[in-house]
Amino acid sequence: MIRIEVDGTPLEVAEGSNLLATCLAAGIYIPNLCYMAESPEPFAGCRLCFVEIQGQPAPVTACTVAVTDGMVVHTATAPVRRLQQSAFRLLVSAHQITADCPAHKRCALQQVARHLQMGLKPKPLERVPRELEIDTSPPCFDLHPARCVLCGKCLRACQERNGSSLLTFARRGIQTVISAQGLSADGQEFTCEGCLACAAVCPVSAITPKADSGHCAGEGQGHADPQAAGS
Amino acid sequence: MENAAGEALTAEEGAILADVARRLAAFDRERANLIPILQTIQNTHGYLAPAVLQLVARHLRLPPSQVYGVATFYNQFRFHPPGRNPIRVCMGTACHVRGGDIILENFERKLEIPEGQTTPDREFSIERVACVGCCALAPVACVGETVHGHMAPSKVEGLILQVRIARERAEREKKDHADS
Ligand code: SF4
Ligand code: FES
Ligand code: FES
Numbered sequence: 381m382i383r384i385e386v387d388g389t390p391l392e393v394a395e396g397s398n399l400l401a402t403c404l405a406a407g408i409y410i411p412n413l414c415y416m417a418e419s420p421e422p423f424a425g426c427r428l429c430f431v432e433i434q435g436q437p438a439p440v441t442a443c444t445v446a447v448t449d450g451m452v453v454h455t456a457t458a459p460v461r462r463l464q465q466s467a468f469r470l471l472v473s474a475h476q477i478t479a480d481c482p483a484h485k486r487c488a489l490q491q492v493a494r495h496l497q498m499g500l501k502p503k504p505l506e507r508v509p510r511e512l513e514i515d516t517s518p519p520c521f522d523l524h525p526a527r528c529v530l531c532g533k534c535l536r537a538c539q540e541r542n543g544s545s546l547l548t549f550a551r552r553g554i555q556t557v558i559s560a561q562g563l564s565a566d567g568q569e570f571t572c573e574g575c576l577a578c579a580a581v582c583p584v585s586a587i588t589p590k591a592d593s594g595h596c597a598g599e600g601q602g603h604a605d606p607q608a609a610g611s
Numbered sequence: 612m613e614n615a616a617g618e619a620l621t622a623e624e625g626a627i628l629a630d631v632a633r634r635l636a637a638f639d640r641e642r643a644n645l646i647p648i649l650q651t652i653q654n655t656h657g658y659l660a661p662a663v664l665q666l667v668a669r670h671l672r673l674p675p676s677q678v679y680g681v682a683t684f685y686n687q688f689r690f691h692p693p694g695r696n697p698i699r700v701c702m703g704t705a706c707h708v709r710g711g712d713i714i715l716e717n718f719e720r721k722l723e724i725p726e727g728q729t730t731p732d733r734e735f736s737i738e739r740v741a742c743v744g745c746c747a748l749a750p751v752a753c754v755g756e757t758v759h760g761h762m763a764p765s766k767v768e769g770l771i772l773q774v775r776i777a778r779e780r781a782e783r784e785k786k787d788h789a790d791s
Contacts, residue, residue: 544673548680559683562665562675570674603674 382449387456393447398422400429400442403455410455411464411492413471413583414531415443418540423532427467428492430460439463465496473505474554476526481585488583489529510557518560520574520596521587525557528586534558534578541577542602546570558586570603620662627656631663635670642671649682658689691729694736696755696774700726703742705749714750715739717767734774 382395386408393402401417403410413426422443430439434452439460442453454460472489477500481487493500501507512525530549535558538545550559563572574596579587589596620628631652638644648667652659659682668675682688700706700715715737719725722735729736743751748760754770 544677546674546676548674548676550680550683552684559676559679561679562661562668568669569672570668 382447384447384449384451384453386453395449396446398443399431399445399447399451399453402447403431403442403453408455409491409495410442411468411495412443413488413492413529414533416533416536416581419536423536426471426529426531428464430463431455432457432460461496464492465498465502468492468496468498469502469505471529472500472502472507474508474510475500475529475584476509476524477501481527482588483527483583483585487585512557515560518563519572519590520576520593521579521589523558523560524586524588525559527584528558528582529584530556530558531583533581533583534587537577537581541575542573544570544603546572546603547578573602624660624662627660628662628666630655631666635666638670640671642673645671645673645678645681646685649678649688653688657693658691660690689727689736689738691727691736692733694729694733696734697736697738697753698722699738699740699743699753701741701743701749701751701753702739703746703749705742705746706751709749711750711762713764714752714762714767717764718752718771721767721771734778735771 381392384391384393384402386403386406389406389408391402391406398415398417400410400412400415404412410431411428413428414423415429416423422441424441424444427441429442431442431445432439432454433445434454439457442455472493475489484490489500510526515523515525532549535545535547535549538547546560546563548559548561549556550561551557574593576589576593576596579589634651634655635648638648645667648671649659652663652667656663664678664682665675668678671678683690698718700711700718702711702715706714715726718737722730722737724730724735724737726737726739740753743753743758745751745758745760748758750762752759752762752770754774759766759770
């Protein structure tokens with residue numbers, strides 16, 4: 381075990397632990413949307429989990445840092461907040477906000493907003509919510525791309541559990557969307573297992589289980605391994 | 612056979628699928644072959660139909676979503692059959708500065724399709740391209756092989772009409788010819 385200090389609180393942690401996970405476990409909240417403990421590589425795409433580490437010239441993303449002995453961390457300095465607020469502004473400027481959103485009150489975005497003391501429609505950015513249709517074609521869930529914050533958790537959850545992801549990011553740049561293109565339930569090599577791991581992990585309810593998803597027990601064996609399948 | 616939407620295949624789609632299946636046989640089942648395969652199909656057929664992407668995924672033993680993800684990432688791939696008169700609106704630096712986006716928007720509005728798609732009668736498709744090489748004429752749009760410089764929103768409707776009229780005339784002449 382080694383000792384680190386976060387916002388003046390001393391913590392004893394195992395060497396090499398992930399800094400973001402360590403802080404969250406100790407009850408010190410750092411805004412984050414894309415971190416997943418199960419994922420081998422941090423995605424570091426949401427740019428919300430910035431902290432300052434003494435001795436480092438600029439804030440760093442906590443989800444990509446392994447703790448070392450004597451590390452001194454500050455989670456709420458002005459430079460940290462500036463970065464977090466910009467990232468959050470950009471995120472919600474394109475996020476669809478509706479009164480009937482099932483994530484209301486338990487949405488990760490609302491939690492981040494509270495923590496940063498910002499509204500969900502912060503100035504000065506123009507709001508350009510994306511007009512994207514709900515995709516009801518997947519067998520066990522519906523996809524609401526207009527709510528998606530592109531954190532990639534669902535892809536990684538499917539990948540971790542089933543060996544390859546049936547969800548994907550399609551298109552590019554500002555057009556990027558989460559997509560379930562070609563996802564099937566018909567016993568092909570790559571069939572949706574109905575495990576709903578994607579819906580469970582989505583921080584903003586962009587993936588919602590179908591009302592009649594009771595049969596989606598998710599006891600599948602995982603997808604065929606494309607490598608092992610050989611030729 | 613059915614296409615991805617579960618509709619019966621048109622003869623055209625069926626022919627494409629058969630040709631793609633034949634071409635796929637020449638490629639090893641390696642994911643590194645994904646882009647060369649997509650390029651070959653696009654070069655021969657002008658676009659990638661959903662059923663074609665499924666076939667490619669099957670061949671490479673990749674989840675269909677991953678094939679779709681790669682294909683949609685690159686601008687060079689189209690997902691709709693090209694129109695007889697493809698419209699290419701230049702979005703290069705010079706044309707951008709001179710309001711190329713307004714020209715594009717006008718084409719989209721007049722033809723009632725977004726960029727990347729084809730009108731239902733297959734007459735027009737719209738694409739955005741980078742510099743066509745005649746920046747002095749910015750903003751530029753190409754209809755088929757013809758380059759139109761100094762584009763203005765007011766010229767868009769005229770260009771579309773020209774094509775439609777030329778087509779109607781050609782059809783009438785063909786008909787007269789057949790009648791006589
Ligand atoms: S659907 Fe949800 S989990 Fe998947 S990328 Fe979008 S926000 Fe993240
Ligand atoms: S949690 Fe670290 S960048 Fe998203
Ligand atoms: S930028 Fe349009 S022709 Fe060069």
